[in-house]
Amino acid sequence: MLTLFHHPICPQSRFVRLALEEYGLPVRLVEEHVWERRQEFLALNPAGTTPVLVEEGAPPIPGAAAIAEYLDETRGADLENNRLMPQDLGGRIEVRRLMSWFNEKFAEEVSNALVMERVYKRYIPAGNGGGSPDTETLRAAKSNIRYHLDYIGWLIRSRDWLAGASRT
């Protein structure tokens, strides 16, 4: 049985929930409030971030990219022609590049700021970095999002699927 420590609004958690859905894998979802820094959760992932996938017999798997590689290594072949990770080297490079683009670069420049300012900070005590959203941070994220939307638009216009000619 798979257990996913996640948050509904965390973009990297959503990426993993979608991947699990594509694999058709049942999963027990545990909503983790990373800002509470629970000791049991930090023991699973000292980085203190969602998502973390837990499966008996393996160490906890932290982070969207490592979870994607793990799912491909353990169940990728079962998906046959619907395998999410391409089998050719070039396709793998492009999928990894775009996973990194959205889960790391887009997160750093846009989504982490929105999630933190708009959602998580409501639950964090004021003395601990919580409180009202920081308008300057939100403005920067909103300014960055335009470049990302342009890039996504270009990818969509120039390809059948985001990462290339076939579905990944």
Add this chain to the structure above:
Amino acid sequence: MLTLFHHPICPQSRFVRLALEEYGLPVRLVEEHVWERRQEFLALNPAGTTPVLVEEGAPPIPGAAAIAEYLDETRGADLENNRLMPQDLGGRIEVRRLMSWFNEKFAEEVSNALVMERVYKRYIPAGNGGGSPDTETLRAAKSNIRYHLDYIGWLIRSRDWLAGASRT
């Protein structure tokens, strides 16, 4: 022939140079000044970051993690018992976790700030974000580094090698 677009002071570039050295692979090094945002470089990696590995017959490979996976997939088996990526699932999870820890988390919390403030900003025009180091950013990075040194210390004390019982 492999070409690595890198910068001597970029930590993720150093990670890849060390990996290439372990593989015994000759490489042509091209020093990239990412702050100049060269069009030819952006065509290789629209994210505009080092490192980028280029090999004929494959798309350019951006980022330390994707390069590590590519080297393992194309040459890992040649290293036999010295293979950097473990063959067991648990070992792979731990190596990927630590690659992400140092190349992303440590970078975000410590090294990117030091590299940007102490080195890159010297070369960036003042009107474009360059100039003197921002002392508040440097102070935050220096404060964060203590937690990372503690964590590295714990890893070293509790294991034979950073990522586990054997060399990776």
